[in-house]
Amino acid sequence: MENFLIKNDRAWIELNFNNLKHNVFEFKRIIPSNTEIMAVVKANAYGHGIVEISTFLNNIGIDNFAVATLEEGIILRENNINGNILILGYTDIQNIEYVIKYDLIQTIVDYDYAKKISSLHLSNKLKCHIKINTGLNRIGENYKNIDNFLEIFKIENLNILGCFTHLAVADSLDEDDVTFTENQIENFYACINHIKSQGYDTGKLHIQNTYGTLNYPEINCDYVRLGIGMYGIYNANNHINNSNADVDLKPVLQLKAKISSVHELLKNDFVSYGRTFSSDKNMKIATVCIGYADGYPRNLSNKDVVVLINNHYSKIIGRICMDQLVIDVTDIPNVKCGDIVTLIGEDSAICAENISIKSDSITNELLCRLGDRLPRILI
Numbered sequence: 001m002e003n004f005l006i007k008n009d010r011a012w013i014e015l016n017f018n019n020l021k022h023n024v025f026e027f028k029r030i031i032p033s034n035t036e037i038m039a040v041v042k043a044n045a046y047g048h049g050i051v052e053i054s055t056f057l058n059n060i061g062i063d064n065f066a067v068a069t070l071e072e073g074i075i076l077r078e079n080n081i082n083g084n085i086l087i088l089g090y091t092d093i094q095n096i097e098y099v100i101k102y103d104l105i106q107t108i109v110d111y112d113y114a115k116k117i118s119s120l121h122l123s124n125k126l127k128c129h130i131k132i133n134t135g136l137n138r139i140g141e142n143y144k145n146i147d148n149f150l151e152i153f154k155i156e157n158l159n160i161l162g163c164f165t166h167l168a169v170a171d172s173l174d175e176d177d178v179t180f181t182e183n184q185i186e187n188f189y190a191c192i193n194h195i196k197s198q199g200y201d202t203g204k205l206h207i208q209n210t211y212g213t214l215n216y217p218e219i220n221c222d223y224v225r226l227g228i229g230m231y232g233i234y235n236a237n238n239h240i241n242n243s244n245a246d247v248d249l250k251p252v253l254q255l256k257a258k259i260s261s262v263h264e265l266l267k268n269d270f271v272s273y274g275r276t277f278s279s280d281k282n283m284k285i286a287t288v289c290i291g292y293a294d295g296y297p298r299n300l301s302n303k304d305v306v307v308l309i310n311n312h313y314s315k316i317i318g319r320i321c322m323d324q325l326v327i328d329v330t331d332i333p334n335v336k337c338g339d340i341v342t343l344i345g346e347d348s349a350i351c352a353e354n355i356s357i358k359s360d361s362i363t364n365e366l367l368c369r370l371g372d373r374l375p376r377i378l379i
């Protein structure tokens with residue numbers, strides 16, 4: 001991006017690092033004193049900007065990071081992020097040498113994967129954590145296959161620094177789900193203890209994501225892997241804390257855009273592609289410089305979704321386009337070109353939780369789809 005361009009030209013993301021710091025300290029308050037935070041910054045830090053977020057976290061003392069891909073790990077190193085960086089997902093065997101080169105930590109996704117790595121001639125031992133599948137059935141060697149784990153621990157070119165599992169329903173407080181989660185935790189430790197009893201060092205242990213941390217704070221692991229909660233987002237509507245923990249999380253991100261044009265709409269005129277909106281009266285409408293190419297979901301079209309402008313709610317009308325959308329400003333005074341619209345923010349009508357529900361999704365998807373085209377601006 002050219003440096004001479006102003007960043008808030010058309011559409012952008014504003015990041016509030018006071019809120020990020022606040023959230024980190026809220027989690028520190030509820031986790032055991034010996035437990036460290038592993039900041040999950042995959043998917044461009046849930047859309048917030050991986051470099052901006054990780055650099056700030058590094059500066060306030062966070063030195064454990066988790067990413068989904070090798071490339072995300074390399075981005076962190078190329079931007080001088082210090083500390084441990086765990087790749088939570090699969091890396092192709094052909095790229096394993098780059099995991100070593102950039103001093104990253106690879107997840108061992110199962111026994112077959114470990115065997116493949118054992119046959120490689122590597123420049124150094126591969127730093128890794130072993131993923132233990134305790135019921136999510138996505139990646140991880142099944143906790144029951146103790147012999148396979150013991151074989152993994154014998155592999156010469158692995159430097160095993162930790163073991164972890166991932167919870168399937170930690171966000172649910174239903175009795176049945178709580179039992180399921182408790183079983184996952186129990187099976188994880190049974191597997192760990194078995195490996196230890198054979199004389200192996202299982203290294204750093206970790207189980208909890210955001211809701212694992214909020215609902216099961218008594219688990220005393222080496223790390224908690226914090227994603228969505230660190231960004232100040234709950235997974236219920238109205239930004240309400242729906243967990244067992246007494247925390248107050250504050251959203252880090254706001255999505256904003258400028259108005260390009262304000263004009264009159266006559267009764268029976270149409271707005272946007274497909275003519276899905278027609279006016280039943282004379283109206284004043286404004287066009288906003290943001291669309292689905294920026295990650296604002298197209299399926300919010302014609303769903304009575306609002307944006308904030310000059311402290312007023314304004315409804316989106318007609319279809320959301322790739323780069324633009326149109327709002328009804330009939331009852332809002334003095335709207336003009338260059339005015340700023342907030343599409344995702346703290347206000348409950350436009351909080352990430354409610355916007356994601358209206359687009360039939362979850363906050364994680366809404367946020368991580370926010371596009372590369374949006375500059376991230378620190379406030």
Ligand SMILES: *Cc1c(COP(=O)(O)O)cnc(C)c1O
Nearest residue numbers: 040088166209210225226227228
């Ligand atoms: C994405 C991810 C997390 C973070 O989950 P949140 O619910 O966003 O906190 C933790 N662990 C693993 C394995 C993940 O893939």
